[in-house]
Amino acid sequence: MTWRSFQTGFVGMVILSFFCTGCWDATEINELGIVVASGADLVKPSDPHSNIKAYVQVALPSQLAGGATGGPSPSGSQKTFVLEEGEGPTAASALTSIQQRMSRRFFLRDRRVIIVGEAYAKRGLSDLLDEMIRNPDARLRSYILVAHGVTPNKLLKLAYPLTRLPADAIVELEQSHQAITINVVQFVKVLTGKSDPYAMGIRMLNTSSGKQGRIFELNDVAVFKKDKMVGWLRGEASRGFFWLQPQSMQLRRNSMAVPVPGGGWVTSQLVILNHVILPSWGKAGPRFSVNVEISDDILENMSRLKLDQSHDVKIAEHAIEQSILNQIVALLTTLKQTYHADIVGFGDLLFARYPKQWRTIESHWDQVYSRMPIQINVKVHIVRSGLIGDSVLNKSTSQGR
Structure with missing residues (x-):
């Protein structure tokens, strides 16, 4: 190889290196807050102009790693998630208020469930749907549920006895071939068509053992007129x-x-x-x-x-x-x-x-x-x-x- 050929090859490698950007936007998992479920409701349910309260259920990977697959937390007493809440005039601002207090950046692509309060559903879900469609990190296949006779935060903070994450239990109920499921994509598709959307209701039930806490039930159907809930099918x-x-x-x-x-x-x-x-x-x-x-x-x-x-x-x-x-x-x-x-x-x-x-x-x-x-x-x-x-x-x- 001549010296001139070596120089030409070296210069070519230097120039090509500028086009190899690498993982410039990579984020380690210990820098992320993995959101598996979220919720939204009105701060004052009796006031339709009230601010929105948002909830996020963030998984704790360190607690999930040691448990058996699909089972509850390893120790039985350690929680496998944390529930954070924030407030704002819109769904996006309420979510941002939570992010500002967290040291980890939200990772929303694993969010599988969105539970909305009945009062918020009756006011209308347009702002929540708009935020999800515009957010490139949002998972549009997340299931939409309406809390029935209970607030979303009570449902999201329960330690479900049969799974490590309450969100997993809700998804299993949705996929158990017993309920009529609907996700964000399907909800928006119906909303922009000639008909009206719906959502399954989720309520809390007592178990026979007080030590096990409570369980969920998907029952009744929330009827919407455009983006506003108008009642229940029972x-x-x-x-x-x-x-x-x-x-x-x-x-x-x-x-x-x-x-x-x-x-x-x-x-x-x-x-x-x-x-x-x-x-x-x-x-x-x-x-x-x-x-x-x-x-x-x-x-x-x-x-x-x-x-x-x-x-x-x-x-x-x-x-x-x-x-x-x-x-x-x-x-x-x-x-x-x-x-x-x-x-x-x-x-x-x-x-x-x-x-x-x-x-x-x-x-x-x-x-x-x-x-x-x-x-x-x-x-x-x-x-x-x-x-x-x-x-x-x-x-x-x-x-x-």
């Missing part, structure tokens, strides 16, 4: 919402007990759920046909029905169909007459099928929606009823005679 209306959600086709619901003619109960378990919501437009305006088809297993027969006989199977199927029909009717009656909110998505379906006609009713969709006819058809098929057709109680009674 009981039959809440269960009716399950049957009309697209994601319910992949979920497995808890068993449901249904009274049957002649006395007694039949308990069924959902196996397959298919539903089709079909819009149509006639001279009287829009109308819908809701068709639900379900395959069930029988878990328990506490009735006089003999489920090895086709006639009695039909009776059981009809009883289940009637129960589900009542739940869907309760849902639509509550949504149309009480809340005037379209969380099922009828507006989006009409716009997709009849975009020109939709423009003629868009300005007064609430009035059209409230009186729009909806035909509901439910069909249930019992797939498996067990190894015996008659109830065990009936068999033991007949043998005793």
Whole structure:
């Protein structure tokens, strides 16, 4: 190699080194505050103009490292997280007030859950959603929940007995195929469409052992009109919402007990759920046909029905169909007459099928929606009823005679 070639190569390496910036923005994990959950509520719930109080649940990696995977904290007494709170006129300012007091920079990409207070949800979530969409560090797949009968900070500071982080327990409940989940992306997508969003409610329950503290339950559905919560779906209306959600086709619901003619109960378990919501437009305006088809297993027969006989199977199927029909009717009656909110998505379906006609009713969709006819058809098929057709109680009674 000549001296000139060496000089040329050396100069080239120096020039190329300027383009190799390396990890100039790298941050060590011990410099980060890993936020796994957050919350927001009004400082004064009775005042809609009140400041916002924000909460962040920050994981403590040193305490998480020694525990068994998925289990509680190693010592049982050491907390695996800290809960910090701040206040401000907006969601972003409240979050900033917490950051200013912390020595570590927030890492929001692991935030899996956002719990909002009921008063804050009724005022509107526009500022919270706007901050999340604009923040490049925010995780838009975080689940949105509404605290039901409790404040978000009480839920976020609980040491859940079965997991090391309360946020993990909430996510497991969301993903347990029992609840209708919605995250920030889905919430905003519905909000900017022709329908209204919703969110699951989360409440606190006592356990049988006082030493274990409390546990969570996802129950009831928070109904929103645009970005403001207007009420709750409870009981039959809440269960009716399950049957009309697209994601319910992949979920497995808890068993449901249904009274049957002649006395007694039949308990069924959902196996397959298919539903089709079909819009149509006639001279009287829009109308819908809701068709639900379900395959069930029988878990328990506490009735006089003999489920090895086709006639009695039909009776059981009809009883289940009637129960589900009542739940869907309760849902639509509550949504149309009480809340005037379209969380099922009828507006989006009409716009997709009849975009020109939709423009003629868009300005007064609430009035059209409230009186729009909806035909509901439910069909249930019992797939498996067990190894015996008659109830065990009936068999033991007949043998005793």
